[in-house]
Amino acid sequence: MPRPRLALLLWLMMAGVGAAALFFSTGNRLTETFGTDARILHRVLSQRMEQQEAVLNAVDALERQGMDAPTLGTYLDTLLRPYPQVVAVERCSARGCQTLGTPAEQPPLLSVSPSARPTVRWPQGGGPLYALSQNKVRVWVDARRLTGALDEGAAPLTYTLFQPDAEQVIVAHTPATGAASATLRVAKVLGTSLQAFPIHISRPVPWSAWPWAATLLWILLTAGLSVLVFRLLEGRRDAQRALLDERVRAGGVVQAASEAIVALDDIHRVTLANPAARAVLDHPLPPGTDLRAVTTFQATLSQAPFNATSFWDSAVPTALPEGLTLRRGHEAVGVEGSLAPLRGVDGELRGRVLLLREVGPLQRRMLEHLEDGERRVREHEEMLAHVSRLSTLGEMSAGLAHELNQPLTAIVSYGQAAARLLDDPEPDLARVRHAVSASVTQAGRAAQIIMRLRQWVRRAPSRARPTDLLQAVQNVLTLCRADLNRLGVQVQASFEDAPMVLADPVQLEQIVLNLLRNALDAVQDTLEPAIELSIVSEGRSWSLSVLDNGPGIAPEVAPRLFTPFTTSKTGGLGLGLSLSQTLAQGMGGDLSGRDARAGGAVFTLSLPRLVLEAASD
CATH class of the missing domain: 3.30.450.20 (PAS domain)
Incomplete structure (x- = not known):
């Protein structure tokens, strides 16, 4: 049987047994409580029956001593105070019955039949009133007053008192209860020979008496315990399996x-x-x-x-x-x-x-490896001649890949964004157009890079025109925003208003992008990376400075910083700064680099300021 099914079966068994035990225990407790309360009620009723018979004997003895009616009535008013169920006492003769004292209820009419032995007499029609008679004395009892405070409580009893040898009800006490899930019953006979009345006692068991909350708690606890045990067993099984797998792997390694x-x-x-x-x-x-x-x-x-x-x-x-x-x-x-x-x-x-x-x-094997190494050295020497013939083509390809990487990456990003937007149930067409337009712009930029790179190889002059240096910097910051956020680089900018220069826009963005990329590479291992960009006016030029807090320029690289294929970065081609300086000089400016005073490196791009001629009248 699968382990989850076995765990579920065990949980159901524990939950069922525990719930049954709780209900069984509650049922036993309710039954015991009911039996105790029923015995108490039976004992109290039997004692009060004996009290009524004692009152009958006492009044009969006083009457036979010849006590007059007023005196006997006064005595009865005091005697009957502890016995609320005795509601009236009569003295009867052949002429009729006389009520003694102050009755709690007016006794009904009942024929006179004196008897020396105590008897129980019932008025016509039955009811809760009945009389205990002996000689000339008659004591009236109201069965409704037999229990008194016992009829109240948290769990009152329902009882019915019957006449002996008859099914006629003397009194039926049924307290108000809600819906019952079960009813507990018992039948008894009151414990006196004169008033041996059958009594049926019952108690409805409400639904709220059962341990629902405890059962729910038990089910939850057993569920949690089952889950814990299941996880422990699963963990142990996984550990055993991992140990076995480790042994098998270790054995396999040894054998291999x-x-x-x-x-x-x-x-x-x-x-x-x-x-x-x-x-x-x-x-x-x-x-x-x-x-x-x-x-x-x-x-x-x-x-x-x-x-x-x-x-x-x-x-x-x-x-x-x-x-x-x-x-x-x-x-x-x-x-x-x-x-x-x-x-x-x-x-x-x-x-x-x-x-x-x-x-x-x-x-x-060592000799074979040595011979193989010598053979590879000879092959490598032969290949060097071939590689040297392709060096120029390789340099051009590396420079082209270096310069096209950023616009192609931007095209891919914009294209993916447009595709995701079009997949939405209600695509944002404005954002899609923006992404497509940006892709077209970057594609044109890539084409211009290829054309400018060819011009650079031919040393052709650049096409300078009025260009906003600040806008070029902001465009490059937008392209690099994802990398700046990923590395947590703090960018500080200090720009003067309207830095217009005479430059080629595409070549200018290429230079700024190379400088910002180099700064990003320099600060990526810095604890608190920061890059500062500033544009200041210097005579007839605008100067853009890119300052980082990286390790600075390596001493062995500084003398030939702008020489092609000079780099201190792992995997770097050493073409970025060389190309950038060539482009800057082609636009009439210059590019320089040095170590900053507070640490790091600073590169400064200088471009000729745009001079606007005044319009003639």
Whole structure:
């Protein structure tokens, strides 16, 4: 059975057993409480029946002593105060019955039938009132007043009192209750011989009496426990599987190793040997083989004395002496290797591992590698001549790739953005047009780069026209915004208003882009990278400065900073600054670089200021 299904089954079993136990315990408690309350009610009613009979006997005794009616009435008013169920007392004769004292209720009419023995008389029509008669005395009892405060409480009882040997109800007490899930019942007989009335007692069990909250809590707890146990079991299974996989991988590595590897226990018996070990030792090496009995090392004249006993019993890693040979049948082969101890977690010695390799094949391989290396050197010398013939073409290709990288990257980014916008349910066509327009702009820029690069190779003059230097800087900042945010570079800008220059716009952006890219490369390993851009007026020129807080210009690079193919960056081509200076000089300006006073490097681009002629009248 799958583990999740087994865990679910176990949870259902625990939740079901726990919920059943809670309901069973609650049912037993409700039953015990009901039985206790029913016994109390039965005992109280039986005691009050005895009290009524005691009142009857007392009044009968006073009446037979000849006590007059007023005196007897006064005595009864005091006597009956603790017995609210006795509502009236009468003295009866052949002429009729006389009410004594102050009755709580007016007794109904009942025929006179004196009897020396106490009897129970019922008025016509039944009801809750009945009379206890003895001789001339009649005591009226209201069964509705028998229980009093017992009828109230958190869980009142429902009871019905019947006449003896009849199904007529004397009194039925049914408190108001809500919907019941079950009803507890018991039938008893009141414990007096005169008033042995049957009584049926019951109690409805409301739905709220059952342990719903505890059951829900138990289900949640068992669910959490089941999930925890399941995860522990899964973790243990995963750990066992990982351990088994690790053992399999380790065994595979040992078996695939080209060196001879033999694992031993603490008394030098083989526990594991790879195929290379069986080949070197020329022995099958089954588990349990004493490796000392099948391995014989022999010293040579060029090798120091070899103590086999101390070697095999060494508790530290021990290398075989140089020049040692291994006896294999009738031959002796040169070997090298080591014996290392294997210790457990407690640090105790658990065994050893022997590594061996034949020296002869290794020497042959070294000679083969040496010959192969010499052959490759000759081939490399032959290729140098061919490469030198392609150097010019390679330089041109590298420069072209260097300059086209940024516009092509921008074209890809704008194209991907336009594609994502078109995939929206309601595409933002304005943003799509902007992305497509930007892609077209960058494509034109790439075409101009190719044309300008060709002009640079031919040393053709650039096409200078009025250009906003600040706008060119902002365009380049927009292109590099993603890299600036990724590296967390703080950019500080200080620009003067309207820095108009006479320059080629595409070449100007190329120069600014190269300077900003170099600054980004310089600060990428700085703790708090920062780049400062400033445009200031210097006579008849505008100067753009790009200052970074990187490591500065390397001393070995500074003398030939603008020489082609000079770079200190890993993987750099060394064409960016050379090309940028050539472009700046072609526009009548210049590009220079130096170390900044506070650290880092600063590169300054100077371009001729645009002079506007006054309009003639």
